[in-house]
Amino acid sequence: MTGPERVGAVEGQEPLPFPDSPGGLPPVPGAPVLELRGVTVRYGSVPALDRVSLRMHPGTVTCLLGENGAGKSTVVQVVSGVRRHDEGELLVDGRPVRFRRPRQARSRGIATIWQDLAVIPLMTVWRNFWLGDEPTRGIWPFRRIDVDVARDGAARALARVGLPGLNVNQPAASLAPGQRHSLAVARALHFGAKVLVVDEPAAPLTVAQHALVLRTVVGARDAGLAVLFVTSTPAYAHLVGDRFVLLAGGRVAADLTREDVDVDGLTRLVSGGEALATLTAELRRRPDPLVT
Numbered sequence: 171m172t173g174p175e176r177v178g179a180v181e182g183q184e185p186l187p188f189p190d191s192p193g194g195l196p197p198v199p200g201a202p203v204l205e206l207r208g209v210t211v212r213y214g215s216v217p218a219l220d221r222v223s224l225r226m227h228p229g230t231v232t233c234l235l236g237e238n239g240a241g242k243s244t245v246v247q248v249v250s251g252v253r254r255h256d257e258g259e260l261l262v263d264g265r266p267v268r269f270r271r272p273r274q275a276r277s278r279g280i281a282t283i284w285q286d287l288a289v290i291p292l293m294t295v296w297r298n299f300w301l302g303d304e305p306t307r308g309i310w311p312f313r314r315i316d317v318d319v320a321r322d323g324a325a326r327a328l329a330r331v332g333l334p335g336l337n338v339n340q341p342a343a344s345l346a347p348g349q350r351h352s353l354a355v356a357r358a359l360h361f362g363a364k365v366l367v368v369d370e371p372a373a374p375l376t377v378a379q380h381a382l383v384l385r386t387v388v389g390a391r392d393a394g395l396a397v398l399f400v401t402s403t404p405a406y407a408h409l410v411g412d413r414f415v416l417l418a419g420g421r422v423a424a425d426l427t428r429e430d431v432d433v434d435g436l437t438r439l440v441s442g443g444e445a446l447a448t449l450t451a452e453l454r455r456r457p458d459p460l461v462t
């Protein structure tokens with residue numbers, strides 16, 4: 171991966187504009203690039219997320235940890251525009267947003283690598299790269315995809331994320347998982363993402379597969395993106411994370427920096443997360459015994 175440069179321009183084409191800030195307003199100086207403030211999501215009367223807050227800054231990795239059912243996927247769905255939150259605020263560059271569909275999240279610079287690394291299998295790699303945003307030539311009604319420019323642009327974007335010489339005319343189904351990861355990162359960078367959400371597969375991964383996910387996380391961080399790394403494996407989170415947000419029962423049970431916790435401590439916290447969340451909730455309810 172190269173530096174913070176955006177892989178935006180394709181020769182012969184106007185570079186795509188970077189996503190505007192919400193409402194066309196400039197970012198609030200010093201504000202997190204993405205923030206959840208007291209976000210609650212309910213399925214029926216049961217909260218999947220209960221007043222969850224987290225803040226993410228460029229060039230940092232925030233790890234979202236927790237056991238099954240803790241609420242990690244629901245956070246991913248909210249920030250990716252797949253699910254709307256019921257209460258609280260979601261802010262991009264310090265400005266409140268309310269996504270109604272995934273496209274809106276993407277246009278605000280939030281790219282998500284889903285657990286299943288979804289591609290359209292029978293489409294070529296270059297078509298999967300552009301997915302509806304292909305460079306075109308000619309004017310309406312004769313406007314059509316500029317295939318050479320599109321192929322070349324995809325190949326160059328992929329080369330910059332470590333896949334030089336990849337045959338972009340092959341069907342995406344033939345890509346190895348690592349190459350699919352790189353395709354997702356190349357798209358995210360090309361389309362001006364500021365935030366990359368990496369949702370680690372729930373199924374057990376081999377060490378090589380973990381290494382691939384970690385490389386994606388570190389590569390995106392080094393390119394200046396804020397990364398939300400969703401994982402249930404504290405040991406891997408600790409390798410790359412700057413901040414560790416532990417969810418349990420839909421609540422933030424702990425929010426720690428690398429200075430606060432070593433890998434053993436983090437492992438203990440994740441496995442005891444549910445008990446910690448119950449204790450936190452109890453303490454919230456009780457009046458402070460030291461205050462008379």
Ligand SMILES: Nc1ncnc2c1ncn2[C@@H]1O[C@H](COP(=O)(O)OP(=O)(O)OP(=O)(O)O)[C@@H](O)[C@H]1O
Nearest residue numbers: 213217218236237238239240241242243244245372
């Ligand atoms: N569509 C749904 N309908 C009802 N309840 C749901 C739905 N999706 C999730 N939930 C509930 O919301 C809570 C949080 O689920 P979520 O999938 O976000 O957790 P998770 O931490 O991502 O778990 P996993 O690691 O198993 O994916 C769980 O109690 C879950 O049962």
